[in-house]
Amino acid sequence: MTQAEKTTTVLLVGVGGQGTILAGDLLAKTAAVSGYDVKISEIHGMSQRGGSVSTVVRFGRDVASMICDEGCADVIVSFEAIEALRARQFLATDGGRLFVNDEVIEPVSVAIGTGSMPTDIDGALAQLDAVKVPAGRIAREAGSPKSTNVVLMGALSTALPFAADTWREVIAKRVPPRTVDANLTAFDAGRGCVA
Amino acid sequence: MQKLLSGNEAIAQGAWEAGVRVGVGYPGTPSTETLENLSTYDDVYCEWSPNEKVALEVALGSAMGGARSLATMKHVGVNVAADPLLSACNTGVNAGLVILAADDPSMFSSQNEQDSRNYAAFARIPMLEPADSAEAHEFVQRAFEISEDFDTPVMIRESMRIAHTKSLVDCADERADVELRDFTPDASKYVMMPAYARGRRQAVIERTGKLIEFAEETDLNRIEMRDSSVGIIASGAVYQHVREALPQASTFKLGLSWPLPPAKLKQFAEAVDHLYVVEEACDYFAERVHALGIATEQPPVCPLPEAGELTPALIKKSFGVALPQGHPPCDDLPPRPPSLCAGCPHRLVFTVLRDMKAIVSGDIGCYTLGATAPLSAVHSTIDMGASLSVAHGLELADVPARNKRPVVGVIGDSTFAHSGITSLLGTIYNAGAGTLCILDNRTTAMTGCQGNPCNGITLHEQVRGANPLAVRDGKRLDIEALCLALGADEAESVDAQDYAAVKDALKGATAANDKLSVLVFHSPCRLIDRSRDGVAVVGECRACGKCVRIGCPVIGTDEHGHAVIDPVQCIGCGQCIQVCPFGCISKEGE
Ligand code: SF4
Numbered sequence: 001m002t003q004a005e006k007t008t009t010v011l012l013v014g015v016g017g018q019g020t021i022l023a024g025d026l027l028a029k030t031a032a033v034s035g036y037d038v039k040i041s042e043i044h045g046m047s048q049r050g051g052s053v054s055t056v057v058r059f060g061r062d063v064a065s066m067i068c069d070e071g072c073a074d075v076i077v078s079f080e081a082i083e084a085l086r087a088r089q090f091l092a093t094d095g096g097r098l099f100v101n102d103e104v105i106e107p108v109s110v111a112i113g114t115g116s117m118p119t120d121i122d123g124a125l126a127q128l129d130a131v132k133v134p135a136g137r138i139a140r141e142a143g144s145p146k147s148t149n150v151v152l153m154g155a156l157s158t159a160l161p162f163a164a165d166t167w168r169e170v171i172a173k174r175v176p177p178r179t180v181d182a183n184l185t186a187f188d189a190g191r192g193c194v195a
Numbered sequence: 196m197q198k199l200l201s202g203n204e205a206i207a208q209g210a211w212e213a214g215v216r217v218g219v220g221y222p223g224t225p226s227t228e229t230l231e232n233l234s235t236y237d238d239v240y241c242e243w244s245p246n247e248k249v250a251l252e253v254a255l256g257s258a259m260g261g262a263r264s265l266a267t268m269k270h271v272g273v274n275v276a277a278d279p280l281l282s283a284c285n286t287g288v289n290a291g292l293v294i295l296a297a298d299d300p301s302m303f304s305s306q307n308e309q310d311s312r313n314y315a316a317f318a319r320i321p322m323l324e325p326a327d328s329a330e331a332h333e334f335v336q337r338a339f340e341i342s343e344d345f346d347t348p349v350m351i352r353e354s355m356r357i358a359h360t361k362s363l364v365d366c367a368d369e370r371a372d373v374e375l376r377d378f379t380p381d382a383s384k385y386v387m388m389p390a391y392a393r394g395r396r397q398a399v400i401e402r403t404g405k406l407i408e409f410a411e412e413t414d415l416n417r418i419e420m421r422d423s424s425v426g427i428i429a430s431g432a433v434y435q436h437v438r439e440a441l442p443q444a445s446t447f448k449l450g451l452s453w454p455l456p457p458a459k460l461k462q463f464a465e466a467v468d469h470l471y472v473v474e475e476a477c478d479y480f481a482e483r484v485h486a487l488g489i490a491t492e493q494p495p496v497c498p499l500p501e502a503g504e505l506t507p508a509l510i511k512k513s514f515g516v517a518l519p520q521g522h523p524p525c526d527d528l529p530p531r532p533p534s535l536c537a538g539c540p541h542r543l544v545f546t547v548l549r550d551m552k553a554i555v556s557g558d559i560g561c562y563t564l565g566a567t568a569p570l571s572a573v574h575s576t577i578d579m580g581a582s583l584s585v586a587h588g589l590e591l592a593d594v595p596a597r598n599k600r601p602v603v604g605v606i607g608d609s610t611f612a613h614s615g616i617t618s619l620l621g622t623i624y625n626a627g628a629g630t631l632c633i634l635d636n637r638t639t640a641m642t643g644c645q646g647n648p649c650n651g652i653t654l655h656e657q658v659r660g661a662n663p664l665a666v667r668d669g670k671r672l673d674i675e676a677l678c679l680a681l682g683a684d685e686a687e688s689v690d691a692q693d694y695a696a697v698k699d700a701l702k703g704a705t706a707a708n709d710k711l712s713v714l715v716f717h718s719p720c721r722l723i724d725r726s727r728d729g730v731a732v733v734g735e736c737r738a739c740g741k742c743v744r745i746g747c748p749v750i751g752t753d754e755h756g757h758a759v760i761d762p763v764q765c766i767g768c769g770q771c772i773q774v775c776p777f778g779c780i781s782k783e784g785e
């Protein structure tokens with residue numbers, strides 16, 4: 001199988017309300033515009049109320065299943081650090097890449113004592129060769145705190161075969177008109193922070 | 196034009212292209228967006244019904260009247276609509292009638308994982324099962340044709356993975372010019388009294404014979420020969436997982452899952468060395484294929500799981516295909532289950548119910564989350580509307596007196612309109628006592644803020660951006676007046692964000708054991724009222740934990756057990772300020 005025939009799996013994880021669904025949409029549209037077959041699977045409903053959420057995007061010549069099994073994610077983008085560790089078993093061990101927003105959102109379970117924070121988040125992420133992206137800070141600096149998800153797509157874009165301009169076109173079409181410039185700045189900054 | 200559409204969006208697009216004129220449904224994950232999308236077309240009339248039974252009856256009426264019609268619901272909604280369904284299958288239609296049933300294997304947002312294919316077999320109506328959005332778009336158009344050709348309602352089944360997966364669809368983007376059909380009264384077809392119903396039973400038997408012939412011929416069912424040593428029968432999303440897990444295997448892809456094509460299945464069985472059925476959460480195909488006298492085998496390594504959705508990995512495991520080695524899971528992570536939003540109007544009600552040790556029969560909606568820690572205040576959730584009737588049953592079993600704890604039913608506004616009204620009527624009619632809480636947050640929150648009879652917003656208005664907080668009086672259902680008209684002893688309005696008022700109301704209502712009190716708690720869902728009112732700050736915290744136990748996702752604790760509030764996420768609702776017994780929390784700057 002050539003590279004283009006193989007299906008690539010990207011897993012986006014985070015906390016309900018962080019904008020994983022919009023990010024997945026941008027990625028899937030970019031893949032489609034670039035001529036790939038693509039599937040994007042989202043989970044709606046109860047988990048959106050602040051729970052752990054995930055979106056799977058798979059693209060290639062002919063995509064069958066929309067599910068990402070353990071050990072099958074070529075790339076994971078985590079919108080929050082604990083969720084990156086929660087998704088660890090999905091990352092491919094042969095060359096899977098992990099991009100993680102450096103933010104930690106403490107789950108309610110910690111406050112009420114039914115869970116405790118992991119002791120060494122940074123160490124655990126380092127073991128996975130995670131690329132840490134200060135996406136929240138970059139988004140605020142770009143003048144649009146809500147574009148954290150677009151910063152992360154900028155970082156992700158460095159690991160995928162799509163032209164940066166295709167991403168930009170898709171973003172410009174998809175985000176609210178007033179926020180196009182801020183989102184494009186956010187995307188470029190996200191791209192720039194992965195050397 | 197090529198579009199990236201979810202299964203639900205593709206069904207809406209396909210239905211519009213098929214000339215559908217009427218769309219009716221009740222919101223329910225994973226079906227909701229279908230009707231919302233269909234409602235954006237100006238040449239289709241769409242409405243939310245109070246429940247699925249009403250929706251199907253309306254859609255049957257409009258189909259009978261000559262307009263192609265679509266009814267949408269989630270799998271458990273079909274239970275509610277089962278009564279008209281099991282007669283509509285006998286009357287047949289006039290113009291096409293298609294029913295979308297969206298199933299939820301693994302129960303991502305449901306109380307059970309029943310399989311709607313059983314309903315199609317039960318009602319003897321054709322069922323189509325798309326395996327991606329392109330098929331969803333095509334199958335809905337075929338479904339209307341089958342419905343009219345065979346004079347039958349047709350059901351389309353999507354599992355959550357089809358409903359909420361977007362994939363590429365080539366859309367004609369042209370609406371078929373389908374004329375309205377005349378309505379000709381015909382009692383022997385539409386009046387299901389015994390004499391006529393017996394005639395229709397015979398008609399269904401004849402129709403079934405013709406449908407089986409159709410099933411043998413149609414390209415909705417596809418034999419795909421590859422390696423002939425392994426043959427797999429599958430449908431829907433599971434077919435995609437089979438293609439992923441066992442790309443060499445031959446497949447019989449069933450696009451029509453009722454009725455099955457016996458001859459074609461036998462032909463496939465003979466063409467392969469080993470025949471398997473792969474399906475999730477139900478043995479619908481397996482039982483029927485066996486009943487046709489076709490032998491299938493268990494997967495060579497281990498049986499497939501009986502419950503939950505299948506994945507390519509589960510199929511690989513059963514068939515002995517090597518799985519990729521992943522990293523070991525992290526098992527020391529704090530769980531992050533869903534919880535009520537910051538400022539959610541349900542929080543104080545559940546806080547008080549928990550603290551007064553009420554036995555709570557709950558219902559279906561965001562407020563089902565009142566069952567989770569730290570609120571842990573809900574003791575049963577069964578189906579839409581059960582809160583009120585189960586509370587009455589608990590009262591009949593003398594639970595309040597025997598446990599010295601009050602029994603309280605809790606239901607949301609949309610669920611009350613769906614099937615809580617009849618439950619309440621049953622209690623009132625039989626002189627039951629107790630306390631019923633109706634949480635009126637002005638929307639159908641869990642499914643993404645739909646209109647409903649309580650907030651008065653129609654589907655048409657909803658998709659065009661109507662604000663549920665700006666609906667004029669008279670258009671909204673007056674819940675208190677309705678309860679009093681039904682005969683409740685009292686129906687009190689309470690501000691759900693006022694802790695003292697919530698406490699007083701619940702204490703007062705539960706103190707009396709000889710009357711039926713309805714408390715209607717008002718305050719909008721945070722998704723429709725996103726206003727903020729400053730930020731709460733913690734002063735000299737005494738680490739009593741009271742504010743933490745309301746379960747606001749914004750409140751954490753430091754290593755001394757002192758409350759910590761995240762200023763970015765706090766919306767300043769003031770709930771924590773009201774519950775702190777020492778007055779330690781205040782608004783910043785106040
Ligand atoms: S969506 Fe609305 S009703 Fe549901 S938890 Fe959030 S605030 Fe509460």
Ligand code: SF4
Pocket residue numbers: 537538730731747748749750760764765766767768769770771772
């Ligand atoms: S005011 Fe208190 S209860 Fe309300 S959102 Fe802020 S921290 Fe949560």
